[in-house]
Amino acid sequence: VIAALLQAGDRILSLGLDQGGHLSHGARVAFTGKFFNIENYCLDRETFLLDYDAIRQQAISFRPKLIVCGASAYSRVIDFSKFRKIADEVGAYLLADISHIAGLVIAGVHPSPIDQAHFTTTSTYKPGGPRGGLILMGRDHDSRITVAGKTLTLSAHIQKTTFPGMQGTPYLNNVAAKAVFFRETLSDEYRAWQVRIVENAKNLADNLLDLGHDVLTGGTDTHMILVNVTTLQKDMTGVAAQQGLEDCGIIVNKNGLPFDKKGAAVASGIRLGTPIVTRNGMGAEQMSVIADLVDATLRAVHVGNDGRYRIDESTRNDIRAKVRNLCQKYPIR
Incomplete structure (x- = not known):
């Protein structure tokens, strides 16, 4: 074009x-x-x-x-x-x-x-x-x-x-x-999937807000949620949040936020989306569980002066087990 x-x-x-x-x-x-x-x-x-x-x-x-x-x-x-x-x-x-x-x-x-x-x-x-x-x-x-x-x-x-x-x-x-x-x-199944994607995103955003997280714009109208993680604790960054969550089996990506003072390689935010978990059959109840797991992980992540994250091994193993249990109930389709 x-x-x-x-x-x-x-x-x-x-x-x-x-x-x-x-x-x-x-x-x-x-x-x-x-x-x-x-x-x-x-x-x-x-x-x-x-x-x-x-x-x-x-x-x-x-x-x-x-x-x-x-x-x-x-x-x-x-x-x-x-x-x-x-x-x-x-x-x-x-x-x-x-x-x-x-x-x-x-x-x-x-x-x-x-x-x-x-x-x-x-x-x-x-x-x-x-x-x-x-x-x-x-x-x-x-x-x-x-x-x-x-x-x-x-x-x-x-x-x-x-x-x-x-x-x-x-x-x-x-x-x-x-x-x-x-x-x-063109199928009803595809259209219903898209409706559930947004419903799940709204539920996940609301749960994160209730847990005290800084969700940009106060929610979402789409499949996507943006969270400012720097307000959660001192020295927290998007990259540390991404790596800590990934270490616990939760995949998100670091994301720069509007007017972000941190560079793109570090970032102040993370971006979450609901299409795959929705396709796997998860609903409102599971969005609450996911929000709790994200919250528990981010609060357990500690960022040192070198910018690297650390997380207690027993906490990490506990969250990993809960993530694995959830995913086994809702396998990839």
């Missing part, structure tokens, strides 16, 4: 990586950051929510050719219609990257950007399918664009840029796997 629409040096407005955006949206180490003029919008400093009025003012000042919405670490609903109004006002294209919430969008659990954004992109593995991606268009598919003196539809231009412009030999086994996955997404 970007290669089809933009020339080197054109302007892109996107959510900053340090605000919950994605590397591909304009980070300096990514393709977009190397060849385009990137400006990032930020979350509100107090609420950690998207501030659409501030984004609008920034877009009016910056005048981007492309606005990117979507995130890899944002737990609340994204209002795609507001982004489209901003894009239309400044004459920009709107790209919605929904990779992290695609399953929720498919099931109608999160609003869809398909008829709001000019382009919607997603990976296929994050919502439960094989490795790969999709470029989707809604009401703008037959809009006209002039390229090198020729006028064609926007969708035809994207198609030509994709192949032969970017794409090589297809992996037909991967195409077949995508087809199987698309069929699965």
Whole structure:
């Protein structure tokens, strides 16, 4: 999409990586950051929510050719219609990257950007399918664009840029796997899974809040929960929390938080998600158990002056046993 629409040096407005955006949206180490003029919008400093009025003012000042919405670490609903109004006002294209919430969008659990954004992109593995991606268009598919003196539809231009412009030999086994996955997404079972994912995430967030943890935005609307671990105890970091939890059999990832003063390799937060535990059959009761296990682990983790974590061996073994017992009751499906 970007290669089809933009020339080197054109302007892109996107959510900053340090605000919950994605590397591909304009980070300096990514393709977009190397060849385009990137400006990032930020979350509100107090609420950690998207501030659409501030984004609008920034877009009016910056005048981007492309606005990117979507995130890899944002737990609340994204209002795609507001982004489209901003894009239309400044004459920009709107790209919605929904990779992290695609399953929720498919099931109608999160609003869809398909008829709001000019382009919607997603990976296929994050919502439960094989490795790969999709470029989707809604009401703008037959809009006209002039390229090198020729006028064609926007969708035809994207198609030509994709192949032969970017794409090589297809992996037909991967195409077949995508087809199987698309069929699965039409089932009642898939849609029910997505509903339960959000229910479980909300329950897990509420349980963590009740246990005294600093859950960003006070909860979640999606599958994702962000927790500021630095408020739990002195010298705690995201990386120490991640390593301590992993040592006890609980897999999360360290995550930078909006306006984080710690570097990305250390971070102040962790990110938790509920898709797999939900797929394995866990529900509200198990979310309470998981919250207790996370809480017990984080309170047992001690971070030294060298930044390394330590945890009492008997405590670690006890938590590991409880994690193993829970997982044996709900094996991977």
